[in-house]
Amino acid sequence: MLFDDSNPVAFHDQPITQLLVKVAARCNIDYSYCYWFRDAAVYDKPKLMSTGVLHQLLQRIEEHVARYSLVDFPIVLHGGEPLLWGVENFHRFAEGCERISSRTGCDIPIAVTTNGVLIDDQWLDCFETRNISVAISLDGPAHIHDLHRRTFQGTGTHAAVERAARMLVSRDICVSALAVCNPAYPPEQYVAFFTACGIANYDIMIPDATVDEKPASIASFYNGLFDLWLTANRTAPTANIRIVSDMITALLGNNSPTEGVGHKPIELCTVMTDGTVEAHDVLRIAGDGFTRTRFNIFDHAIDEVRNEPRWKAARDASINLCEKCRQCKFMNACGGGYLPHRFSKANGYDNPSVYCDDLYSMFENMQSVLESHLYVSKPGGERVNVREALTRA
Incomplete structure (x- = not known):
């Protein structure tokens, strides 16, 4: 077997190493499959993060990075639609992080995930000046994108978002695109579109669904x-598709950089617009205030969230896999799939992913192809295909 996924991995506690910050709890488009609004509890939160919460958050960030002598502390600004927070607040937040970095030596890279509709020259200047990375939600070509991403008046948003994407690419800004897979359309249509836009880094994400659904x-x-x-990158790298690179990384026995692939703990925490702190926000696809906590940045240091029951339950669930997953040859590479996709009302997270059969097929196909393309050097300089070497053995 080329990739040994049979050995369990030991996980150790570590301080929180990244933050997801919800600076807006509302959106400016009608995004029909957004996990955020599956939980009506989001409407109980302030629409935008206040100046008071912002100042307290910056204080907690500095305390945290200083206490643990962190080398870096990535922060993602999120929503709802985060650009509703306003460009001046983005400048204030970035300036605050720059001051923290100068005092502590900790690098604090800032990224934002946006639907792109509000992007104009003022926003481009902000992203470029403050070195803010931008992930723009763009579901490929118009006939796919506009199925689910429409204005509240029912018109498509694709033209505005594509325009924003091309503007971002034209500037000195780190840009990636986030699409959600619609399996009714061939992947060629997505790849051709992103190539035409000049976007070399993108992801085509698995649609969110729980075990109680039938995607x-x-x-x-x-x-x-x-x-x-594989065809496009055979001679030279031309595109980085995150889900593909993550799965390859995991199959080769390394840690995938994102939480949806690989057997590892999810230790992200989410700061809400009112300063309360939750586990990973996508877990709210379970609905009914499932992620709600009483933990907040006014009464608690950031790392104290590790003792919050719902945060701890989500973290533990991310590594305590169900029996079927523990017996699977792809356990370490797959990690049971994305944690929200394991949820059911009957068993919580103690299930295989709703996409279990699909994930197995995907990893098996990828492993087979990689085995046929990898070679080992033998004594004397002979290069032998890995699959052939395993057959000989």
């Missing part, structure tokens, strides 16, 4: 996407 199969789409990626 469409995705294996054929992602196996086709992997084939496209």
Whole structure:
């Protein structure tokens, strides 16, 4: 077996190493499959983060990075639609982080995930000046994107978002695109669109669903996407598709940089607009205030969230896999799939992913292809294909 996924991994506690900051709890478009509004509890939060919460957050960030002597502390500004917070607040937050970095020596990279509709020259100047990375939500070509991302008047948003994406690419800004897979359409349409826009870094994410739902199969789409990626990058790297690179990284026995792939703890925490702190915000696809806590940055230091029951339950669930996952040869590479996709009302997170069969097919196909393309050097300089070497053995 090329990739040994049979050995359990030991996980150790560590301080919180990144933050997701909800600076806006509302959106400016009608995004029909957004996990955020599956939970009506979000409407109980202030629409925007106040100046008081912002100042307290900066204080807690400095305390945290100083206490643990962190080398870096990535922060993602999120929503709702985070640009509703306003460009001046982005400048204030970035300036605060720059001052913290100068005093502590900790690098605090800032990123934002946005639907792009509000982007104009003022926003471009802010992103460029403050070195803010931008992930723009763009579901590929118009006929796919506009199915689910529309204005509240019912018109498509694709033209505005594509325009914003091209503006971002034209500036000195680190840009990536986030699409959600619609398996009714071939992956070629996504790849061709992002290539035409000049976007070299993007992800085509698995649609959010719980075990209680019946989403469409995705294996054929992602196996086709992997084939496209492999063909395009055969001679020289031309595109980085995050889900593909993450799965390859995990199959080769390394830690995937994102939480949806690989057997590792999810230790992200989310700061809400009112300063309360929750576990990973996407877990709210379970609905009904499922992620709500009483923990907040006014009464608690950031790392104290590790003792908050709901945060701890989500963290533990991310590594305590169900029996079927523990017996799977792809356990370490897959990690049971994305934690929200394991949830059911009956068993909580103690389930295989709702996409379990698809994920198995995707990893098996990828492993087979990688084995046929990898070679080992033998004594005397002979290069032998890995699959052939395993057959000989």
